[in-house]
Amino acid sequence: MTAVAWTSGNSLELLENGEAFFPAVFDAIRQAQRSVVVETFIIFEDEVGARLQQVAIEAARRGVRVDITVDGYGSADLSAQFIDAMTCAGVAFHVFDPRPRRLGMRTNLFRRLHRKIVVVDDVVAFVGGINFSADHLADYGPTAKQDYAVSIRGPLVDDIARFEAEVLQPVRPRFSWRGLRRKSKAPDSVPGDSMAALVVRDNDQHKTDIETQYRVGLRAAQRDILIANAYFFPGYRFLRDLRNAAKRGVRVRLVLQGEPDMPVARFVATMLYDYLLSGGVQIYEYCERPLHGKVAIVDGIWSTVGSSNLDPLSLALNLEANILVNDRHFSSMLQQRLESLIESDCRLMRRETAPRRKIQRVLVGVFVFHFLRRFPSWAGWLPARKPVLRSIPAPMDEQAEERP
Structure with missing residues (x-):
């Protein structure tokens, strides 16, 4: 059993459903100064996906390093136009396990990237079960989902940022976690008093x-x-x-x-x-x-x-x-x-x-x-290939490259 790396001094906020989660995430991205990392199973081209696209583009244009990673199965229907709008603005867009359809069916069913993590400036992080889709909002109707996430400030954010840097290393070799702290923050200052830890499941060292x-x-x-x-x-x-x-x-x-x-x-x-x-x-x-x-x-x-x-x-x-x-x-x-x-x-x-x-x-x-x-x-x-991240390049001309 892998030991859990508990950290103290964290401030945690429970976020219920998209009504609480999306405004908190989008506001954090709007205030980002250095980096934004988004890792999610699903982005849909609906009102929520459009808002994420907008704040990501705005952040990239003001010089923030923005990385968005989606699962090749969960977000298989994103259009080239939706992705190109971001990559043209400087957003780094990555797809986990991109594979072509066979007879119109998605073939990358097993071993999907199902995590939902956002890290902004290595200062605030969000972890939970909420995808970037309108079906997490109550006004979506009877099929709107009931779900939860948590907003995190404190030392645990460093652990989450370090984890995401390791995930992105194959596609962003110069992407490194620096564990930077605000200079205005006293060395012994902590935002809260909660004990918390990140625990992950993968198909390598953390299977159970x-x-x-x-x-x-x-x-x-x-x-x-x-x-x-x-x-x-x-x-x-x-x-x-x-x-x-x-x-x-x-x-x-x-x-x-x-x-x-x-x-x-x-x-x-x-x-x-x-x-x-x-x-x-x-x-x-x-x-x-x-x-x-x-x-x-x-x-x-x-x-x-x-x-x-x-x-x-x-x-x-x-x-x-x-x-x-x-x-x-x-x-x-x-x-x-x-x-x-x-x-x-x-x-x-x-x-x-x-x-x-x-x-x-x-x-x-x-x-x-x-x-x-x-x-x-x-x-x-079951199929267990080495995890693959593919970065989608910005189109070189008016005709975007064919997408996986």
Whole structure:
């Protein structure tokens, strides 16, 4: 298990949904003086993507170094015109694992860049589960997503900036993390008093770090575990830790999707309901709109916010990033938000109201449990090329180059 590099003296702010996240990020980029790094799974060419494009272009034109990295699967539909507008202004635009379509279908399904990280001037960072798309805004309609992110100031930003510099090194050799501090800031000055850490999952040295930290929290819990996660299909050991916690008297609650953006996500999650409910775990389905959050709180002190779902893709294939927090005030704020969801917009699942155990479901359930036991080893059989970042050059003439 890789040791977690906890830092103290951080100031953390919980950001709920696009209404809080987008203004905070865009305002930070507008104030940027030296550097902006954006790493995200999805940018769509909608009102949110257009605002990101605008503030990125404005920053680049005033001399700020701007790097934007997207996933080749999640952002496969970005037009050349959208990207060219930024690269012509000096924005460095990178694509993770760009691959051509085959018969009109995206082929880079496995091992996706699923992180959502923004770092501005090595002073403020944002980490969470929110993509740059309008479906994270409430006025999008019934399919608007419920999600969370965290704004960070303090020593942890240095760790995040250093991590992003290492990610960008193959495409920006002169991109280096300097850990610069404001000269006006006293050497011992810190913006807050929160303990926090960055934990990532990759396919090299950190294959199980996020799942391991979750399980450390579950096994240490004494009173209360509250997890809200969009795509819930974790490994067998994770499920066993949940049941064991409930059996030793810990109140264990899961908030899962009741109105999923992908119906199959709820279907596979319900395969686990009977096993968890029979062990004393409480399951709530959020029914107001699709749940996209990936957060948890243990005993009102330990919490996590990030991009990692609790499913095979996130736990064994994708590149993910979460923030771990050891702070009663922040964790209490996050818990209050989730308690509000439970009270107003969730239905409690009971064994008598859970999907009936028809013979088909029993057979599928047996398969599910064997799958969960063995998936970590099976994941090694799936495509695992060396991660590739490709930078999109600015067009040399009026006709942009063909995009991947």
